[in-house]
Amino acid sequence: MxxxxxxxxxxxxxxxxxxxxxxxxxxxxxxxxxxxxxxxxxxxxxxxxxxxxxxxxxxxxxxxxxxxxxxxxxxxxxxxxxxxxxxxxxxxxxxxxxxxxxxxxxxxxxxxxxxxxxxxxxxxxxxxxxxxxxxxxxxxxxxxxxxxxxxxxxxxxxxxxxxxxxxxxxxxxxxxxxxxxxxxxxxxxxxxxxxxxxxxxxxxxxxxxxxxxxxxxxxDHRCTPDTLDELAEILAQAQRDGGNVLIPAFSVGRTQDLLFYLGQFYQQGRLPQQAVFLDSPMAIKANAIYQRFHEHFDPKDRELLRQNGVSRIEDWLPILRCTPEPEDSMAINRIESGAIIIAGSGMCNGGRIVHHLKHNLWRKECHIVFPGFQARGTLGRAIVDGAPTVRVLRQRVAVKAQVHTLGGFSxxxxxxxxxxxxxxxxxxxxxxxxxxxxxxxxxxxxxxxxxxxxxxxxxxxxxxxxx
Ligand SMILES: [Zn+2]
Missing domain, CATH: 3.60.15.10 (Ribonuclease Z/Hydroxyacylglutathione hydrolase-like)
Known part of the structure; x- marks a missing residue:
């Protein structure tokens, strides 16, 4: 045998x-x-x-x-x-x-x-x-x-x-x-x-x-409509609070799902923010690969995109701004409110999200949304578990931002x-x-x-x- x-x-x-x-x-x-x-x-x-x-x-x-x-x-x-x-x-x-x-x-x-x-x-x-x-x-x-x-x-x-x-x-x-x-x-x-x-x-x-x-x-995960309503409410609250929304996300898979949903909000008039930054060179490249293999998508989502007359993610979510270059990424640090920032890594143990955490985590008007599983030992898990301070880029930073986990996006x-x-x-x-x-x-x-x-x-x- x-x-x-x-x-x-x-x-x-x-x-x-x-x-x-x-x-x-x-x-x-x-x-x-x-x-x-x-x-x-x-x-x-x-x-x-x-x-x-x-x-x-x-x-x-x-x-x-x-x-x-x-x-x-x-x-x-x-x-x-x-x-x-x-x-x-x-x-x-x-x-x-x-x-x-x-x-x-x-x-x-x-x-x-x-x-x-x-x-x-x-x-x-x-x-x-x-x-x-x-x-x-x-x-x-x-x-x-x-x-x-x-x-x-x-x-x-x-x-x-x-x-x-x-x-x-x-x-x-x-x-x-x-x-x-x-x-x-x-x-x-x-x-x-x-x-x-x-x-x-x-x-x-x-x-x-x-x-x-x-x-x-x-x-079991929560059903998607409830999770989407919760996300919409978080985005609305962040806009009222005058802060940014950070979403640590895996470049491949989670990010494309999020862009699909944010596009849906945009099309429905439920997106109050002025800009969605995709601050991940890898996710930007992954988008292009997803685009190339769109025939693998679920037929009902393909139909939805087709009905709206969109063939590219940029048309679905026109306020999307991709920032592959480091200078453009660093420029986001100057934005204090009205931005949704999606960056990797998904568990915050590296990548550009760490820089955005340094600039936003200590601000109570900001919101951090975790759309995915945070493994033990990662910075993401420490934040989710309610640590009052965390080490970010070799500095201690207070966790004052509002932290949300959305299991439904798994x-x-x-x-x-x-x-x-x-x-x-x-x-x-x-x-x-x-x-x-x-x-x-x-x-x-x-x-x-x-x-x-x-x-x-x-x-x-x-x-x-x-x-
Ligand atoms: Zn996997």
Whole structure:
């Protein structure tokens, strides 16, 4: 029998990584994600891989987010030269994500080396460089949704739309091993059926083993109309208070959803602000990729845009101002009110949002809106958890701005949506919960038991199962 090893995103939400090995010696790596969050978590990224990179025959990727793809440059740096299979939209987004990640690694190492030099300590090397990222990008192989592809001897992969971000896939993997064929389905990150632009996650019915994400396994998201009303109310209040609105958002996925909604407000006359700044070079480039793949959008949203006669986001939200250049970004710091600023990173542990936090977080008339999950150890989580002061760019800053979390904008399925997706499988395949914090997994495990009479497993890091 083939073996599956649970390497990463086990009882946590980042660092997705699973290894499939057949007795014939075929080895396929499913995901090569980066750990994100606390320093001690991120330290794991520089540890040796749990497998020999040279022994892998193929890598398969569900989507472009860094917690699923971020160690690919490191894999290439360690000698991997085989193919990396992903959907065509993921292949395009991957270029943005990996080059940006490499840039961050290089900058971080440069900064750390500088202060180490003052202490007479040797310089540190980045986790990987832009050259490594380019090498990994050279290994990409695009596969369309629904087209089976033999990625390595005896292993055939079919991608199905996961509805999470552009190009995101549920990975169906057929593993042939000594006359035995087993079907593994990895949910990847499953989309929220209420979120705009993306289609609903594809239901599948056949599998022997299912790995399902459980990021929001403990709760349902609020329905979108309520969340949108709340956002509209926050924007109106911020305008009355005379402050700015900061929205830390992932460049890929969340930002495009927000622009869609803000455009809707604009079209309905519900947007009191004078300008929406998209202060993220990566999000601006991601918009262009979303635009190119618009045929992947949910048909009803495409129809809405068509009815309004818009083909570009700039027409949908005419007060959108994109600021790719640093000078334009810094100019936003002088604006005291009437601006909505969308910038990365989504969890505030880097990126331009940090500069905007420094300028706005201490002002009680400003509003910070968190539209997404904040992992433990991040600046975003500290603010959400109500810290009276936080460290921003090596300075303590008081948190006086009004802080809002809007769970309804999640790009992840909530508990009921996870159950709705998984219940389509016939004959109760073996079910393993991955990509979630352990307390949330336990709540989901209980819900699966109570509502579907299905016993799900919570694997341990490094655990192996026979496929
Ligand atoms: Zn994701």
């Amino acid at each position: 083939a073996l599956l090893t649970f390497i990463g995103a086990i009882q946590q939400v980042t660092g997705s990584c699973y290894l499939i090995e057949t007795r014939d010696g075929t080895k396929v790596l499913l995901e090569c994600g980066m750990r994100q969050g606390r320093r001690e978590d991120e330290a794991h990224n520089s540890e040796a891989f749990a497998f020999d990179p040279l022994s892998l025959d193929a890598v398969v990727l569900s989507h472009a987010h860094i917690d699923h793809s971020g160690l690919l440059p490191r894999l290439a740096a360690k000698g991997y030269r085989g193919p990396i299979f992903a959907t065509s939209a993921t292949c395009e987004l991957l270029e943005l994500m990996l080059m940006d990640a490499a840039h961050i690694q290089e900058k971080d190492a440069e900064w750390e080396s500088r202060w180490r030099a003052r202490l007479g300590k040797p310089a540190v090397k980045p986790l990987y460089t832009a050259v490594d990222a380019e090498r990994a990008l050279g290994l990409r192989r695009a596969v369309e949704y629904g087209e089976p592809m033999e990625v390595a001897r005896g292993v055939t992969v079919t991608f199905h739309d996961a509805g999470h971000i552009l190009g995101s896939a549920i990975v169906e993997m057929e593993v042939h091993d000594h006359n035995l064929t087993r079907r593994l389905v990895f949910s990847g990150d499953l989309g929220n059926t209420c979120s705009p632009l993306m289609r609903d996650p594809t239901p599948l019915s056949e599998a022997d083993v299912v790995l399902m994400e459980s990021t929001y396994g403990d709760r 790009a992840h399925a909530g508990q009921s949506q996870l159950l709705d997706w998984v219940k389509h499988f016939d004959h109760r395949p073996e079910l393993y919960l991955v990509h979630g914090e352990v307390e949330k997994m336990k709540v989901l495990q209980q819900a699966l038991h109570d509502r579907l009479q299905w016993t799900a497993n919570i694997p341990e890091p490094g655990e192996q199962i026979a496929l």
